[in-house]
Amino acid sequence: MLVALLPTFTQAQQTDQTPDQLVAEARSKVQAFGSSLKQALQSAIKEGGLANGIAVCNTVAPEIAAQNSNDGWQISRTSLRVRNPDNTPTDWQEMQLKAMQEHPVKNGKPVEIWRIGNTDTGNGFEYMRAIPTQKLCLGCHGKSIDPGVQAKLNELYPQDQATGFSEGDLRGAFIVTYRPETN
Structure with missing residues (x-):
């Protein structure tokens, strides 16, 4: 499901990209980030178990996001x-996550939403794509977490709220923003 809000950029922040081009670029950024992160997690888990995967999420995920954030584009993740x-999440992101929560997947694809114009963080483009909880996620985000894994989570994320999920639940969302350079 794609929902679009279409206010315009200010004159100082015009872009020569159409909304379809912006959405396509956001999808590409999410695909690159998600694929790299999943590969890094699977490799780390294979080498040293789930606790090793948590360490990768803690350090490597921000690095992968930074590698895919350039030329006015920024990628991140959020969750309820x-x-x-x-x-x-920002107020708008929280509202979208709540709307996605009941059905994070529609027609076999993660739900996505975007807007152009005045966003919570300034004028530009903002895109969100649901992250449904996959089987791979349950060892660290599920309802039954190994005590050793829980200890590592407590060490690295003392304020962790991201457990108790079941496969298919909305885990969170990828966020892609684009802020064109001002003239």
Whole structure:
């Protein structure tokens, strides 16, 4: 499901990209970030178990996000139940997450929404794509977490709220923003 809000950029922040081009670029950024993160997690878990995967999420995920954030584009993640308080959603993001919560997947695809114009963080483009909880996620985000894994979570994320999920639940969302350069 794609929902679009279409106010315009201010004159100082015009972009030569159409809304379809912006959405396509956001999807590409999410795909690159998600694929790299999943690969890094699977490799870390294979090498040293789930606790090793948590360490990768803690250090490597921000690095992967930074690699995919350039030329006015920024990628991050958020959730209604964050693991890292730095990923707390804005008011608009929280509203969208609540709307996505009942059906994070529609027609076999994660729900997405976007807007152009005055966003919570300034004028530009903001895109969200639901992250449904996958089987791979349950070892660290599920209802039954190994005590060793829970100890590592407590060490790295003392304010963790991101547990208790079941497969298919809305885990969170990818956030992609674009702020064109001002003239």
